[in-house]
Amino acid sequence: MRRVAIVGAAMTKFGEDWERGFRDLIAEAGVKAIDDANMSGKEIDAIYGGTMAAGRLIGQEHITALIADYMGLNPIPATRVEAACASGGVALRTGYLAVGSGLHDIVVVGGVEKMTDVPVGDAAVALGGAGDQEWELFMGATFPALYAFIARRHMHEFGTTEEQMAMVAVKNHSNASKNPYAHFQNVISVRDVMKSKKVASPLKLYDCSPITDGAAALILAPLEKARKYTDTPIEIIASSQASDTLALHHRKSLTTLNATVEAARKAYNMAGVKPNDIDVCEVHDCFTIAEIIAYEDLGFVKKGKGGRAIEDGETALDGRIPVNTSGGLKGCGHPVGATGVKQAVEITWQLRGEAKSRQVKGAEIGLTHNVGGSGATCVVSIMRRAD
Amino acid sequence: MSPANLGLPLTWRRIPERYGLIGSECENCKTNYFPVRKMCPKCRRKGKMREVKFSGKGKVYSYTVIYSPPTGFELDAPYAMGIIELAEGPKLTAQIVDSDPKDVKIGTPVEMIFRKIQEDGYEGLIHYGFKFKVVR
Numbered sequence: 001m002r003r004v005a006i007v008g009a010a011m012t013k014f015g016e017d018w019e020r021g022f023r024d025l026i027a028e029a030g031v032k033a034i035d036d037a038n039m040s041g042k043e044i045d046a047i048y049g050g051t052m053a054a055g056r057l058i059g060q061e062h063i064t065a066l067i068a069d070y071m072g073l074n075p076i077p078a079t080r081v082e083a084a085c086a087s088g089g090v091a092l093r094t095g096y097l098a099v100g101s102g103l104h105d106i107v108v109v110g111g112v113e114k115m116t117d118v119p120v121g122d123a124a125v126a127l128g129g130a131g132d133q134e135w136e137l138f139m140g141a142t143f144p145a146l147y148a149f150i151a152r153r154h155m156h157e158f159g160t161t162e163e164q165m166a167m168v169a170v171k172n173h174s175n176a177s178k179n180p181y182a183h184f185q186n187v188i189s190v191r192d193v194m195k196s197k198k199v200a201s202p203l204k205l206y207d208c209s210p211i212t213d214g215a216a217a218l219i220l221a222p223l224e225k226a227r228k229y230t231d232t233p234i235e236i237i238a239s240s241q242a243s244d245t246l247a248l249h250h251r252k253s254l255t256t257l258n259a260t261v262e263a264a265r266k267a268y269n270m271a272g273v274k275p276n277d278i279d280v281c282e283v284h285d286c287f288t289i290a291e292i293i294a295y296e297d298l299g300f301v302k303k304g305k306g307g308r309a310i311e312d313g314e315t316a317l318d319g320r321i322p323v324n325t326s327g328g329l330k331g332c333g334h335p336v337g338a339t340g341v342k343q344a345v346e347i348t349w350q351l352r353g354e355a356k357s358r359q360v361k362g363a364e365i366g367l368t369h370n371v372g373g374s375g376a377t378c379v380v381s382i383m384r385r386a387d
Numbered sequence: 388m389s390p391a392n393l394g395l396p397l398t399w400r401r402i403p404e405r406y407g408l409i410g411s412e413c414e415n416c417k418t419n420y421f422p423v424r425k426m427c428p429k430c431r432r433k434g435k436m437r438e439v440k441f442s443g444k445g446k447v448y449s450y451t452v453i454y455s456p457p458t459g460f461e462l463d464a465p466y467a468m469g470i471i472e473l474a475e476g477p478k479l480t481a482q483i484v485d486s487d488p489k490d491v492k493i494g495t496p497v498e499m500i501f502r503k504i505q506e507d508g509y510e511g512l513i514h515y516g517f518k519f520k521v522v523r
Contacts, residue, residue, distance in 0.1 A: 121457070121458045122458070124457055124458070125457065125458055128457065134397070134401065134422075135422060135479065135480060136480045137457065138504065138505070138514075139468070139480050139481055139482060139504060139516070140453070140456070140457065140460045140463065140466065140468060140482050140504070140505070141453075141468055141480050142453060142455065142456070142457050144453075144455065145451050145453050145468055148451035149449040149450070149451060149470050150449075152449045152450060152451065152493070153448075153449045153493075156449075156493050197454070197455075198452075198454040198455075198465075199453075199454060199455045200451045200452070200453045200454065200455065201451055201452045201454070202451075203451075247480070248470070248480075249448075249470045249478040249479055249480050250478065254448075254449060254470070
């Protein structure tokens with residue numbers, strides 16, 4: 001494997017974007033990323049695009065052909081990658097493998113989802129495809145319900161509280177308010193979360209990530225050629241992926257995502273770093289409980305201590321290990337296929353020192369954690385500033 | 388149209404499992420599975436699967452009350468759902484009905500009942516299957 005670096009990164013403003021469609025979003029992110037890498041576009045050898053549900057959300061499949069077309073990049077190969085909410089993370093890993101293997105030199109990794117062209121109920125049905133359609137969603141379960149099952153067990157086994165979950169939303173809104181690209185720009189209180197509408201007990205509206213439009217893009221290059229395009233290459237020192245049962249109920253434990261544990265273990269080995277070495281990270285907080293479990297499964301705290309970690313401020317912007325400086329899925333928004341790529345965009349900005357008022361001082365090593373469905377796919381990538 | 392567009396052939400194929408709680412047992416490792424699996428994930432080619440009918444007795448492993456229902460379940464909300472651990476071992480996801488949601492806790496004994504799950508609109512297919520109720 002060759003060493004691989006991120007040499008360009010960009011995203012659109014996340015939010016409910018009534019004025020723009022799928023084509024506009026991905027073209028904006030892609031062109032800005034190419035610009036960020038000081039390229040003309042002619043250097044690019046291939047595209048890997050992550051999107052989960054374009055077929056159900058905009059009636060359009062074959063979306064990477066569309067992306068190549070609208071970015072003016074024909075005739076290079078353009079490949080769609082789908083792994084539910086981990087589509088972006090898997091696209092990143094696929095691009096990393098393509099450059100690392102030597103097959104391609106310069107690769108665009110894109111992630112995009114246009115979710116507000118359909119009514120919310122239809123978007124929820126489309127997202128349901130991330131779980132077991134025949135044996136979970138068919139029975140009347142929703143995605144919040146699946147994470148509610150996880151939350152209820154975590155409360156039962158470790159005494160985690162609804163207030164601790166609320167604190168994740170409060171922290172992530174606070175970080176989002178410092179991020180001009182974030183869906184939400186407002187700070188909220190624990191009380192706001194606690195009195196928000198019930199969705200699937202114990203989860204309330206403010207425990208859930210929103211339905212968001214957005215796109216993000218990265219340009220990857222071999223590390224040895226990276227300085228041609230940027231002063232500050234961000235090396236991908238590990239990218240690892242794991243799987244688990246599609247249906248949540250088939251897992252032995254609900255309070256750990258085994259795909260996260262496995263992907264993280266392999267990623268730490270590959271990078272030669274430990275959880276303690278991570279300066280900043282973006283984790284998959286589709287629901288507040290998911291962030292608490294991610295602290296544990298990524299090895300930042302012991303199993304069962306995730307609730308305590310958020311309460312003690314360990315993962316705040318000025319904490320021991322700042323988590324979700326972008327605002328996470330909760331605050332920055334969750335355009336499903338874009339999320340895994342956006343996480344890497346945020347880490348790139350953090351490691352370059354470009355994150356402005358949410359900058360983690362001196363951050364050198366960052367991690368992204370992207371989960372598909374209720375944990376049937378997980379991708380963990382680790383990046384380091386290459387200087 | 389059901390929310391997930393699950394068509395007639397799919398529903399037809401699933402009748403034994405949904406109506407009768409038919410699953411599989413691996414004769415090699417004695418693990419029970421629900422729904423039916425043609426291959427044991429533990430033993431793979433060394434496994435030998437046979438169909439078994441589960442008793443319908445179980446207990447609540449985790450639960451929630453859904454206030455924001457998916458398309459097709461609006462009239463049911465709020466409703467309790469659980470991950471049910473069957474007496475024979477496998478776990479499944481089902482609604483818990485004919486019971487006070489306050490009685491639904493981790494460990495609560497439940498049993499299977501046969502109910503309508505959803506329908507494909509006013510004139511469409513009616514999908515039946517299992518729900519669970521609290522055992523008094």
